[in-house]
Amino acid sequence: MDRVTIILGVLQDIHNFGIRVLTYSLKKAGFNPIDIGALLTQEDFIKAAIETNAKAILVSSSYGHALIDCQGMREKCYESGMGNMILYIGGNLVVTKQNQSWGDVEEAFKQSGFNRVYPSDTTPAKVIEDLRHDLVLPQGQ
Amino acid sequence: MNRKVLVVDFGSTYTKVVAIDLASEEVLGWAQAPSTVDLDIMIGVKEALENLKIDFGVDGRLMSKRLACSSAAGGLRMVALGLVPELTAEAAKRAALGAGAKVIKVLSYKLDRGEVEAIEAINPDILLIAGGTDGGNEEVILHNARLIAPAEITAPIIMAGNKSVKSEVEDIFRSQGKDIYVTENVMPELGKLNVEPTREVIREIFIERIVFAKGFHRAKEFVGDILMPTPLAVLRGANLLANGTQNEKGMGELMVIDVGGATTDVHSVSEGKPSRSEVILKGLPEPYAKRTVEGDLGLRMNAASLWEFCKQDSRVKNMTLPIGEIEKYVHHLTKHTSVIPTSDFECEVDKEMACTAVEIATQRHAGSLSSFYLPAGETVFMQVGKDLTEVKTVIGTGGVFKYGRNGREILLASTFKKENPFSLKPKSPRFFVDKHYLLFAGGLLSTVAPEAAIRILRDQLKEV
Numbered sequence: 001m002d003r004v005t006i007i008l009g010v011l012q013d014i015h016n017f018g019i020r021v022l023t024y025s026l027k028k029a030g031f032n033p034i035d036i037g038a039l040l041t042q043e044d045f046i047k048a049a050i051e052t053n054a055k056a057i058l059v060s061s062s063y064g065h066a067l068i069d070c071q072g073m074r075e076k077c078y079e080s081g082m083g084n085m086i087l088y089i090g091g092n093l094v095v096t097k098q099n100q101s102w103g104d105v106e107e108a109f110k111q112s113g114f115n116r117v118y119p120s121d122t123t124p125a126k127v128i129e130d131l132r133h134d135l136v137l138p139q140g141q
Numbered sequence: 142m143n144r145k146v147l148v149v150d151f152g153s154t155y156t157k158v159v160a161i162d163l164a165s166e167e168v169l170g171w172a173q174a175p176s177t178v179d180l181d182i183m184i185g186v187k188e189a190l191e192n193l194k195i196d197f198g199v200d201g202r203l204m205s206k207r208l209a210c211s212s213a214a215g216g217l218r219m220v221a222l223g224l225v226p227e228l229t230a231e232a233a234k235r236a237a238l239g240a241g242a243k244v245i246k247v248l249s250y251k252l253d254r255g256e257v258e259a260i261e262a263i264n265p266d267i268l269l270i271a272g273g274t275d276g277g278n279e280e281v282i283l284h285n286a287r288l289i290a291p292a293e294i295t296a297p298i299i300m301a302g303n304k305s306v307k308s309e310v311e312d313i314f315r316s317q318g319k320d321i322y323v324t325e326n327v328m329p330e331l332g333k334l335n336v337e338p339t340r341e342v343i344r345e346i347f348i349e350r351i352v353f354a355k356g357f358h359r360a361k362e363f364v365g366d367i368l369m370p371t372p373l374a375v376l377r378g379a380n381l382l383a384n385g386t387q388n389e390k391g392m393g394e395l396m397v398i399d400v401g402g403a404t405t406d407v408h409s410v411s412e413g414k415p416s417r418s419e420v421i422l423k424g425l426p427e428p429y430a431k432r433t434v435e436g437d438l439g440l441r442m443n444a445a446s447l448w449e450f451c452k453q454d455s456r457v458k459n460m461t462l463p464i465g466e467i468e469k470y471v472h473h474l475t476k477h478t479s480v481i482p483t484s485d486f487e488c489e490v491d492k493e494m495a496c497t498a499v500e501i502a503t504q505r506h507a508g509s510l511s512s513f514y515l516p517a518g519e520t521v522f523m524q525v526g527k528d529l530t531e532v533k534t535v536i537g538t539g540g541v542f543k544y545g546r547n548g549r550e551i552l553l554a555s556t557f558k559k560e561n562p563f564s565l566k567p568k569s570p571r572f573f574v575d576k577h578y579l580l581f582a583g584g585l586l587s588t589v590a591p592e593a594a595i596r597i598l599r600d601q602l603k604e605v
Binding site: 037 | 224225227228229273274276277278279328330331332421423513515521523
């Protein structure tokens with residue numbers, strides 16, 4: 001069976017360590033991950049997904065402004081003929097969590113169209129498990 | 142048998158001939174005559190050979206080997222298709238430009254009938270179809286193939302897209318009697334360019350088909366195969382000069398600027414990687430030997446559009462020459478494309494236009510930086526395109542360098558400016574002019590005698 005292509009990258013930000021770990025783990029798990037780099041725009045992710053026929057887009061952001069940067073990404077997927085694209089986001093998503101519970105943060109990102117939202121201590125195994133579930137793939141080794 | 146070679150360039154305006162002795166590594170002479178593609182291509186060749194005999198006493202007919210390239214009859218006109226404009230469509234465009242083609246149109250995504258009709262109207266020499274990385278999107282390239290296959294397009298078609306649907310695309314075109322060539326994907330993986338196989342197929346088609354279609358076969362008896370489009374010969378000459386051969390050291394990374402009547406071409410032979418550590422590279426990887434063509438920057442056919450750019454330039458604003466006179470002369474140039482400037486006034490106008498053409502063409506060719514401020518106070522830079530700041534050699538070629546008096550001043554326009562620090566042009570290069578217009582000859586000679594070719598090329602470059 002062809003390996004499922006997943007697009008990964010860092011939106012607007014430069015901190016790419018998480019994406020590199022995740023790319024390595026996805027490859028080991030039998031996916032075809034494509035790390036498209038850092039300082040990306042929403043359009044960079046969407047265009048890469050169109051060209052490669054990717055099944056999911058994994059966005060990383062660790063500089064605290066993700067919620068602003070992510071606005072409209074789901075709508076752009078719709079415009080690009082990929083309305084059902086699986087969108088995940090993870091990293092250090094908000095500047096301060098003083099007055100926000102994780103639940104609030106997660107809800108805010110889900111409202112803006114992300115299927116799953118991960119805090120910074122998420123393990124790659126969790127993301128892989130979720131991807132297999134959402135893409136209806138057998139849970140592997 | 143002597144080791145004398147006659148090199149011929151069938152240009153759009155002039156047919157140029159150069160006689161070279163490979164044994165003594167000497168340029169024996171050069172000459173030109175107006176091209177005669179519409180009548181009989183050999184008339185121009187014969188006249189150029191006459192001129193060679195008159196000016197240098199050299200009989201081009203006695204040369205034991207002949208090599209030729211051509212950009213006449215409109216050059217190699219191509220249309221390129223991809224999926225996403227910045228990805229496979231851009232890769233297809235770069236493959237075509239690097240093969241020496243004139244890219245008339247680039248199309249992307251699923252085509253509609255109107256766009257197919259536009260291709261029919263353009264009637265290109267070659268149609269290049271890409272789209273999808275290997276294993277990536279299949280739907281769009283199949284859609285486009287099905288739409289184009291029944292169209293009134295006689296040009297050979299090259300399929301350089303997703304390998305998973307290669308055979309299917311080939312069958313679609315073949316079933317409609319189209320002439321289809323299949324090669325490797327121009328972008329097999331996202332962000333990876335693979336343009337060489339496509340460039341090679343373009344060159345094969347050029348030799349086999351295009352030359353015949355444009356009536357050049359009449360010259361075949363005299364010059365043999367026309368080996369490549371002229372811009373590719375120039376790019377190969379530049380490549381040879383930069384890299385050298387096994388026994389001859391090259392000049393290192395360089396840039397060649399070809400200011401022509403219709404276009405300004407810029408060739409860079411350079412890695413173009415960031416020269417500063419705090420820079421993040423973005424966008425498609427750049428070809429080591431890269432060619433860009435500016436269709437709005439020409440000294441003759443496009444003098445009018447070039448003059449519009451000149452008027453924005455502070456240097457031109459400060460000129461003391463009467464603007465009305467200049468505009469009259471510019472208009473004259475667009476109608477009389479083979480004008481060679483003679484008076485001080487004409488030379489000055491030509492120089493100013495060439496400076497502006499070089500300034501803009503190199504800015505479009507070179508990469509650029511933009512800065513980002515992160516919340517922690519750090520600044521990072523993002524580079525798109527090639528960093529040419531460390532390129533140490535800039536070579537000018539084309540009529541304005543051959544006949545003009547201001548080679549250095551014109552080439553200075555290609556360099557890094559403090560006022561525009563984000564354009565990554567060469568910072569402190571040495572300047573050379575291709576005085577006798579031999580770069581194309583070097584590119585052709587490199588196919589038979591690369592060592593001699595580089596020595597001859599280097600010798601005739603004049604530092605300015």
